[in-house]
Amino acid sequence: MTAIAEARSNSGTAPLLAGDDRQLHSLGLLVVAGFFWMALATLVVAWPDAQEVNRTELLGVLAGVFGLVQLAVSAGGWFAAPLARLGRFAPWLILLALWIAGWEVATAKLDLLPLPFFPSPQAFVEVYTDDWRKLGDSLLASLWLLLRGFALGAAVGFATGVALGWSRRVGYWIHPVMRLVGPLPATAWLPLAFFIFPTSASASTFLIALATAFPVTVLTWSGVAGVQTAYYDVARTLGAGSRFLILKVAIPAALPHVFVGLFMGLGSSFAVLVVAEMLGVKSGLGWYLQWAQGWAAYANMYGALLVMALMCSTLITVLFRVRDGVLAWQKGLVKW
Amino acid sequence: MVALLESIEARSIGARLLVSDIDHGFVLHGDYLPVLDDVSFSVEPGEFVALLGPSGCGKSTLLRLVAGLDRPHGGSLSVDGAEVTGPDPSRVVVFQDPTLFPWRTVWRNAALGLEARGLLESRHDRVDEALALVGLEKFAKAYPHQLSGGMAQRASLARALVNDPKLLILDEPLGKLDSLTRLTMQGELTRLWQRRGFTVLMVTHDVEEALLLANRVIVFSDRPARIRADFVVDLPYPRHRDHPELLRLRREALGLLGLGRDW
Numbered sequence: 086m087t088a089i090a091e092a093r094s095n096s097g098t099a100p101l102l103a104g105d106d107r108q109l110h111s112l113g114l115l116v117v118a119g120f121f122w123m124a125l126a127t128l129v130v131a132w133p134d135a136q137e138v139n140r141t142e143l144l145g146v147l148a149g150v151f152g153l154v155q156l157a158v159s160a161g162g163w164f165a166a167p168l169a170r171l172g173r174f175a176p177w178l179i180l181l182a183l184w185i186a187g188w189e190v191a192t193a194k195l196d197l198l199p200l201p202f203f204p205s206p207q208a209f210v211e212v213y214t215d216d217w218r219k220l221g222d223s224l225l226a227s228l229w230l231l232l233r234g235f236a237l238g239a240a241v242g243f244a245t246g247v248a249l250g251w252s253r254r255v256g257y258w259i260h261p262v263m264r265l266v267g268p269l270p271a272t273a274w275l276p277l278a279f280f281i282f283p284t285s286a287s288a289s290t291f292l293i294a295l296a297t298a299f300p301v302t303v304l305t306w307s308g309v310a311g312v313q314t315a316y317y318d319v320a321r322t323l324g325a326g327s328r329f330l331i332l333k334v335a336i337p338a339a340l341p342h343v344f345v346g347l348f349m350g351l352g353s354s355f356a357v358l359v360v361a362e363m364l365g366v367k368s369g370l371g372w373y374l375q376w377a378q379g380w381a382a383y384a385n386m387y388g389a390l391l392v393m394a395l396m397c398s399t400l401i402t403v404l405f406r407v408r409d410g411v412l413a414w415q416k417g418l419v420k421w
Numbered sequence: 422m423v424a425l426l427e428s429i430e431a432r433s434i435g436a437r438l439l440v441s442d443i444d445h446g447f448v449l450h451g452d453y454l455p456v457l458d459d460v461s462f463s464v465e466p467g468e469f470v471a472l473l474g475p476s477g478c479g480k481s482t483l484l485r486l487v488a489g490l491d492r493p494h495g496g497s498l499s500v501d502g503a504e505v506t507g508p509d510p511s512r513v514v515v516f517q518d519p520t521l522f523p524w525r526t527v528w529r530n531a532a533l534g535l536e537a538r539g540l541l542e543s544r545h546d547r548v549d550e551a552l553a554l555v556g557l558e559k560f561a562k563a564y565p566h567q568l569s570g571g572m573a574q575r576a577s578l579a580r581a582l583v584n585d586p587k588l589l590i591l592d593e594p595l596g597k598l599d600s601l602t603r604l605t606m607q608g609e610l611t612r613l614w615q616r617r618g619f620t621v622l623m624v625t626h627d628v629e630e631a632l633l634l635a636n637r638v639i640v641f642s643d644r645p646a647r648i649r650a651d652f653v654v655d656l657p658y659p660r661h662r663d664h665p666e667l668l669r670l671r672r673e674a675l676g677l678l679g680l681g682r683d684w
Contacts, residue, residue: 323534
């Protein structure tokens with residue numbers, strides 16, 4: 086206890102001062118970043134384009150406004166601690182401004198990189214201003230398909246895993262099937278699934294569920310099987326029946342494993358989602374990518390990739406937040 | 422009048438335990454390993470009996486049989502005349518490890534028995550009472566990883582007491598505590614037992630602990646465990662560890678365990 090208290094006071098007082106110092110330093114750096122973005126705005130607007138591009142003014146305005154926001158934040162940071170903490174992004178913001186400037190010069194301003202493979206930042210912005218409706222629809226379609234499949238797969242995988250871990254008789258029948266079918270990548274079922282299922286939507290829901298279910302099953306199973314027998318002994322001497330042992334002992338004890346399974350399942354469901362949308366489903370971000378490629382609209386592809394990355398990252402973040410809430414009793418959780 | 426009745430009730434909840442001709446063993450690498458050999462004894466209601474023996478002699482196995490967690494290969498066990506066929510909340514075990522459920526707060530851990538039997542709604546206050554009894558009322562909302570070893574063991578004691586056991590089965594409950602915590606907990610255990618009047622069956626390999634707490638000590642031989650001695654410790658509580666009678670009994674018990682000459 087005293088050791089912990091000491092450690093806490095050490096990391097709590099002395100380095101906090103150093104941290105304050107660093108925070109002031111990073112606020113200064115944020116001012117620099119703000120000026121970098123203003124400079125970027127000037128470069129975009131003042132230098133005449135060599136390529137035929139739209140949205141040059143909009144790009145300039147966006148960069149300028151973003152730079153002003155950074156200046157405002159760094160000014161506000163002197164008074165408000167939450168704003169001051171944003172200062173840690175300053176090095177990244179500077180790098181980003183430099184990178185966009187280089188990109189802009191190499192494409193729109195000097196036309197050094199071959200079109201259509203390397204569109205300019207303007208073209209990138211244009212994707213969102215002109216095609217946001219189709220992109221938004223695709224995003225919603227992808228999300229809906231993914232959530233349906235993931236929820237189904239997670240539920241089935243969880244139930245199967247608990248049954249496998251709990252009952253030897255269930256294990257006898259399910260284990261061989263799972264060993265044979267589980268490691269097969271869900272995408273291998275793709276041609277068959279689109280043939281057997283009445284709609285491409287139900288086929289891809291099935292495939293995503295399949296991809297999710299395998300890791301969830303295996304990890305739930307190992308979690309339930311690995312519960313200390315002492316927990317069961319304690320519960321049994323206190324009068325617990327098997328229902329209580331499953332719901333209140335085995336499952337809570339296995340939850341840390343279950344969340345690892347859900348994390349892995351979510352990852353493989355992303356892969357199946359994109360492949361399914363590229364090959365069969367007529368909506369969603371995977372389909373959008375395919376469609377953009379058909380028109381050689383590379384800017385649209387980059388734009389859709391960014392949206393997709395944000396979607397996947399957000400979903401993983403949500404999963405980790407849920408886990409942090411459910412497993413608050415655990416020490417030393419991995420931060421995402 | 423009501424108070425008197427209540428106190429009589431509280432004093433008379435101890436169970437009578439009858440252990441007759443118990444044989445038990447394990448199969449280890451294909452060989453049968455006898456652990457308990459024809460063990461018989463009885464425990465009267467309200468007695469505090471310590472089972473003393475060298476480590477690994479099968480005392481804990483006997484406790485698991487009494488708790489109903491395992492069935493004996495031969496012989497029979499009965500509590501208040503009823504054959505032991507499985508675990509029952511009237512016979513609660515406190516294990517050497519506190520084995521608190523890490524995902525539950527101290528309060529929810531203590532409430533485990535009531536919850537398992539669907540009684541939590543109606544007997545909510547029993548949990549608070551039990552936590553107060555072991556001095557953990559301020560830690561009701563703490564998680565097990567935030568407790569010290571002694572506090573965790575106290576929480577597991579509260580989890581047992583909530584169920585109003587007639588027979589409290591203690592499997593070296595203080596074995597892993599530091600010596601200072603151990604001394605305080607020994608005092609607390611005897612006070613609880615005197616106040617509640619349940620029967621206690623405690624396994625220990627600490628001779629002094631057995632003599633300080635129990636009013637009867639049963640000494641076991643090395644494996645397979647047989648009863649070597651069964652004697653009464655007729656001293657008032659609280660006992661003093663350098664009482665001459667206690668020292669004499671200690672010498673005797675150590676002699677029975679084969680350590681007489683060196684001590």
